[in-house]
Amino acid sequence: MTLPPDDLPSPTAAARRIGDWVAGLQRSDVPEPTAAVALDCIVDTLGVALAGTREAATRLAADDARESYAVGPSRLLIGGRLCAEGAAFANVAAAHVLDFDDNSYAGFVHGSAVVVPTALAMVEAAGGTGGDLLTAVVAGAEAQYALAEAVGNGIYHAGWWTTALFGTVGAAAASAKALGLDGRTAADAIAFALCGTGGLRACFGTGAKPLLAAQAAANGVQAARLAARGLTVPHGVVEDPRGFARLIAADHFDPTALDALGRRWRLLAPGIDTKLYPVCLSAHAAIDAVRDLMAEGGLTSRDIRAIDCRVPPVVAANLTYHRPMTAGEARFSLPFAVACAMLHGTLALEHLDEAALADPVLRQAMTCVSMTVDPWWNADPDRARTAPEGAEVSIETMEGERFVRFCASARGTVARPLSAAEHAAKFRTCAARAVGLDEAERLHRKLRQLEAESDLSRLFDFTHHAGCS
Amino acid sequence: MTLPPDDLPSPTAAARRIGDWVAGLQRSDVPEPTAAVALDCIVDTLGVALAGTREAATRLAADDARESYAVGPSRLLIGGRLCAEGAAFANVAAAHVLDFDDNSYAGFVHGSAVVVPTALAMVEAAGGTGGDLLTAVVAGAEAQYALAEAVGNGIYHAGWWTTALFGTVGAAAASAKALGLDGRTAADAIAFALCGTGGLRACFGTGAKPLLAAQAAANGVQAARLAARGLTVPHGVVEDPRGFARLIAADHFDPTALDALGRRWRLLAPGIDTKLYPVCLSAHAAIDAVRDLMAEGGLTSRDIRAIDCRVPPVVAANLTYHRPMTAGEARFSLPFAVACAMLHGTLALEHLDEAALADPVLRQAMTCVSMTVDPWWNADPDRARTAPEGAEVSIETMEGERFVRFCASARGTVARPLSAAEHAAKFRTCAARAVGLDEAERLHRKLRQLEAESDLSRLFDFTHHAGCS
Numbered sequence: 001m002t003l004p005p006d007d008l009p010s011p012t013a014a015a016r017r018i019g020d021w022v023a024g025l026q027r028s029d030v031p032e033p034t035a036a037v038a039l040d041c042i043v044d045t046l047g048v049a050l051a052g053t054r055e056a057a058t059r060l061a062a063d064d065a066r067e068s069y070a071v072g073p074s075r076l077l078i079g080g081r082l083c084a085e086g087a088a089f090a091n092v093a094a095a096h097v098l099d100f101d102d103n104s105y106a107g108f109v110h111g112s113a114v115v116v117p118t119a120l121a122m123v124e125a126a127g128g129t130g131g132d133l134l135t136a137v138v139a140g141a142e143a144q145y146a147l148a149e150a151v152g153n154g155i156y157h158a159g160w161w162t163t164a165l166f167g168t169v170g171a172a173a174a175s176a177k178a179l180g181l182d183g184r185t186a187a188d189a190i191a192f193a194l195c196g197t198g199g200l201r202a203c204f205g206t207g208a209k210p211l212l213a214a215q216a217a218a219n220g221v222q223a224a225r226l227a228a229r230g231l232t233v234p235h236g237v238v239e240d241p242r243g244f245a246r247l248i249a250a251d252h253f254d255p256t257a258l259d260a261l262g263r264r265w266r267l268l269a270p271g272i273d274t275k276l277y278p279v280c281l282s283a284h285a286a287i288d289a290v291r292d293l294m295a296e297g298g299l300t301s302r303d304i305r306a307i308d309c310r311v312p313p314v315v316a317a318n319l320t321y322h323r324p325m326t327a328g329e330a331r332f333s334l335p336f337a338v339a340c341a342m343l344h345g346t347l348a349l350e351h352l353d354e355a356a357l358a359d360p361v362l363r364q365a366m367t368c369v370s371m372t373v374d375p376w377w378n379a380d381p382d383r384a385r386t387a388p389e390g391a392e393v394s395i396e397t398m399e400g401e402r403f404v405r406f407c408a409s410a411r412g413t414v415a416r417p418l419s420a421a422e423h424a425a426k427f428r429t430c431a432a433r434a435v436g437l438d439e440a441e442r443l444h445r446k447l448r449q450l451e452a453e454s455d456l457s458r459l460f461d462f463t464h465h466a467g468c469s
Numbered sequence: 470m471t472l473p474p475d476d477l478p479s480p481t482a483a484a485r486r487i488g489d490w491v492a493g494l495q496r497s498d499v500p501e502p503t504a505a506v507a508l509d510c511i512v513d514t515l516g517v518a519l520a521g522t523r524e525a526a527t528r529l530a531a532d533d534a535r536e537s538y539a540v541g542p543s544r545l546l547i548g549g550r551l552c553a554e555g556a557a558f559a560n561v562a563a564a565h566v567l568d569f570d571d572n573s574y575a576g577f578v579h580g581s582a583v584v585v586p587t588a589l590a591m592v593e594a595a596g597g598t599g600g601d602l603l604t605a606v607v608a609g610a611e612a613q614y615a616l617a618e619a620v621g622n623g624i625y626h627a628g629w630w631t632t633a634l635f636g637t638v639g640a641a642a643a644s645a646k647a648l649g650l651d652g653r654t655a656a657d658a659i660a661f662a663l664c665g666t667g668g669l670r671a672c673f674g675t676g677a678k679p680l681l682a683a684q685a686a687a688n689g690v691q692a693a694r695l696a697a698r699g700l701t702v703p704h705g706v707v708e709d710p711r712g713f714a715r716l717i718a719a720d721h722f723d724p725t726a727l728d729a730l731g732r733r734w735r736l737l738a739p740g741i742d743t744k745l746y747p748v749c750l751s752a753h754a755a756i757d758a759v760r761d762l763m764a765e766g767g768l769t770s771r772d773i774r775a776i777d778c779r780v781p782p783v784v785a786a787n788l789t790y791h792r793p794m795t796a797g798e799a800r801f802s803l804p805f806a807v808a809c810a811m812l813h814g815t816l817a818l819e820h821l822d823e824a825a826l827a828d829p830v831l832r833q834a835m836t837c838v839s840m841t842v843d844p845w846w847n848a849d850p851d852r853a854r855t856a857p858e859g860a861e862v863s864i865e866t867m868e869g870e871r872f873v874r875f876c877a878s879a880r881g882t883v884a885r886p887l888s889a890a891e892h893a894a895k896f897r898t899c900a901a902r903a904v905g906l907d908e909a910e911r912l913h914r915k916l917r918q919l920e921a922e923s924d925l926s927r928l929f930d931f932t933h934h935a936g937c938s
Contacts, residue, residue, distance in 0.1 A: 013891040060698045068554045068691070070539050085537045135778075159711030164665060196633060196681045198667025201711035208702040211695060212665050222537070226680060229529045242628030242670035316712075415578060 013235035018143050019187025021261045022173045027135045034265040038138050042276055043447045045116040048101050048448045051430035052094035053078040057207035061093035061214055074121035075460055084121040087222040091117035092217040096210040100278035106266040107148020107166050114167030115140035115174050118217045122178035130453035140174025145266035150257035151249040164199025164216040171220025179228050189227035191237045191350035193220050196243050205332040243394035271414035277347040282318040282389045283337035284410030290341040293403045301342045303397050308370045310392040312377035327352040339365035435462050482704035487612050488656025490730045494606045497577035503734040507607050509762045512916045517570050520899035521563035522547040526676035530562035532684055543590035544929055553590040554690040560586035561686040565679040569747035575735040576617020576635050577625035583636030584609035584643050591647035609643025609830040614735035619726035620718040633668025633685040640689025648697050659698035660706045662689050663713050674801040740883035746816040751787040751858050752806035753879030757918045758862035759810040762872045770811045772866050777839045779861040781846035808834035847862045863899040904931050
């Protein structure tokens with residue numbers, strides 16, 4: 001007779017262990033360095049989300065949310081208020097639409113894009129404070145990163161889109177924290193999220209990518225709400241022979257990764273990579289190498305005949321568009337990224353306008369860029385660890401000179417973190433697109449003092465504001 | 470340079486082929502035998518859904534839907550009206566909560582539980598007719614079954630819960646039909662549904678199972694609505710190396726299964742198994758064998774010492790509860806099913822009450838039942854085809870006599886279909902639990918004449934009704 005899967009003692013089940021940890025987490029348990037990174041994540045994510053409110057996919061998500069979801073207490077950054085699930089849906093789309101939000105190598109996940117707006121919507125609905133928001137973000141982030149680390153990054157390379165897969169879990173955990181669920185009930189929420197989660201990288205380069213993250217967030221909120229209402233779910237859904245580890249991760253599952261919850265903070269190690277450029281992180285090292293080589297060699301774009309980028313397989317698998325026609329495609333294009341760096345000395349949001357994309361000078365520059373995939377990139381374990389999305393860039397000048405630069409980690413990654421001033425500048429540039437520079441600066445000051453906020457519902461009350469109302 | 474996945478010519482992509490077929494389907498294209506099966510599915514599913522409105526998991530789903538979703542034109546069978554997404558969520562939970570809804574071996578899918586309530590909610594919202602509902606149900610059902618057949622039933626055996634996986638696609642297809650989307654846009658809806666779909670069988674035996682089906686339906690509705698608003702999605706998401714066939718089905722994907730869309734109707738072949746008993750289909754053959762042996766041998770429960778059931782591995786994998794403590798667990802318990810048949814001569818909804826489950830006579834009878842898994846069951850291809858969830862039942866009497874019966878297919882399956890009278894009796898029994906016998910009979914007459922209905926919004930207007938309002 002087959003034994004019931006529930007025979008797995010539930011305190012040892014991954015979903016239960018995570019649920020217990022989430023339920024027990026207090027703000028005072030979070031060490032200051034971890035809290036500081038979480039605050040950076042909140043500020044950076046809300047900045048890029050405000051910039052993202054100007055995008056068509058965000059309007060589409062918000063229009064759909066307003067028609068489908070009930071009116072409620074949680075603010076849409078693009079304007080209006082809905083129930084937390086609807087606000088999470090619309091705001092996560094805004095946070096991820098520009099692909100300018102942060103990443104973590106714990107799971108190869110855009111960790112904050114799903115968790116931060118979901119936590120904000122849920123804490124707003126619960127009438128919580130800035131401190132509650134920070135705690136919910138830490139709970140959601142650490143829960144998703146720990147589970148992702150237990151499964152390993154192989155699933156991303158296999159083709160799963162881990163942001164949607166684990167984002168649902170992070171959203172459920174953050175929501176469970178915001179709702180104040182106990183450990184068993186939080187585990188029910190996490191288990192339900194795991195039972196239904198999915199996500200294919202086949203959606204990259206299109207508006208489906210942010211909307212899939214948005215749907216993952218809404219499903220995570222729903223999981224927590226259903227658990228809060230009394231839904232019970234087998235806690236052994238990760239370990240079950242018909243469960244998450246077997247079906248998604250080919251049985252790669254290391255439960256000891258969960259032992260580190262609350263002891264090693266994934267927000268610190270492996271840490272969070274903040275983007276300086278609004279395109280796929282896989283293009284960043286090449287952009288930096290081109291910028292540095294041109295600065296050091298005193299080169300202008302007119303001096304350059306050709307640029308070749310030697311990259312690891314994962315970079316080539318992400319950057320699939322060699323002649324991008326839309327901004328969505330351009331975010332996953334190495335020739336676009338390198339041509340921008342060559343022509344403009346950087347890559348900023350304004351370079352992703354359709355008019356900029358059609359510029360014949362840019363199109364011509366893109367033809368000078370080639371990408372060589374190095375299948376042996378990761379043969380050296382040190383390189384696999386230190387340069388998982390690195391690039392070796394070789395510039396050939398009109399004069400026949402050759403300049404070569406290896407960039408292991410781009411600016412903004414954990415190895416080369418942004419300064420506080422760079423963080424602030426990125427926020428201001430992003431937020432100003434939606435609310436103007438003065439409001440952006442005012443909001444930045446408020447967000448940097450998040451834990452002084454007792455009423456999150458007024459955080460985005462602007463005097464002059466095109467978007468939020 | 471890696472070529473962009475969109476280089477797959479989109480007219481040949483599975484999502485596009487299904488989308489084109491769904492968009493082109495007219496009521497007049499559906500042959501009468503297919504329409505008759507679809508009508509049976511609609512009537513049977515709405516009957517079990519009405520019975521399901523009395524269950525706690527349905528109340529939980531409806532309460533959550535009322536809080537999260539906008540008020541709208543689509544009726545909740547349990548009462549009230551919401552937007553189509555909210556109504557689909559609540560009504561799919563009702564349709565699947567009793568595990569009394571139909572199955573198909575095209576995908577090993579509870580096909581109608583997701584598609585029928587979703588189509589109803591969407592056609593109501595669109596102001597459509599009974600004929601529109603039938604067409605949307607056929608579109609959703611055939612789309613999900615064709616795709617499931619292309620992938621094969623191995624994924625169910627691996628542990629995927631195909632009802633949630635393909636239900637999202639069926640819901641998206643039915644919704645696309647109800648919205649009147651063109652082929653390209655319907656393909657966007659199907660592709661978005663595929664990008665985010667998931668479902669683990671680890672949820673079996675709990676309230677999470679119907680709620681996962683409900684979430685799949687809501688996600689499918691959302692996919693169609695986002696596509697209608699202009700979201701475009703790569704149509705090659707099934708074939709993409711980071712796509713559905715590779716990640717879910719280990720590259721088992723036979724695109725010729727899609728050639729048969731509109732030529733071979735899966736509603737006819739392999740057809741739809743209607744349940745006569747409100748438990749997992751895996752238990753049905755054993756119930757029938759016990760009923761038949763007892764009737765033929767003139768046995769009462771007092772005559773029986775022991776019952777052993779030899780079953781294929783899939784039956785053992787589904788029926789994991791040997792001493793069920795809840796109705797949810799009892800639906801996945803062979804000892805429960807066989808003990809009921811032995812004591813009551815059948816297994817009906819009232820045997821799943823918690824009081825009935827606790828009856829010491831039943832608990833004692835369950836100890837007489839054993840299950841022997843036959844790992845070689847499918848070695849004979851004929852048996853694999855004709856008796857995938859069959860049972861060989863051996864009854865030993867107190868007198869030491871032995872009666873043996875092999876049951877390949879249970880009553881209600883395609884091989885042994887229910888009569889019209891049995892279908893009607895099942896509907897009346899189910900619906901009467903929610904609306905009383907008179908209203909159940911009136912509703913049955915209306916549903917059997919579905920295509921005469923011009924206003925679906927009044928279909929469930931009852932004069933006396935505890936649930937619907």
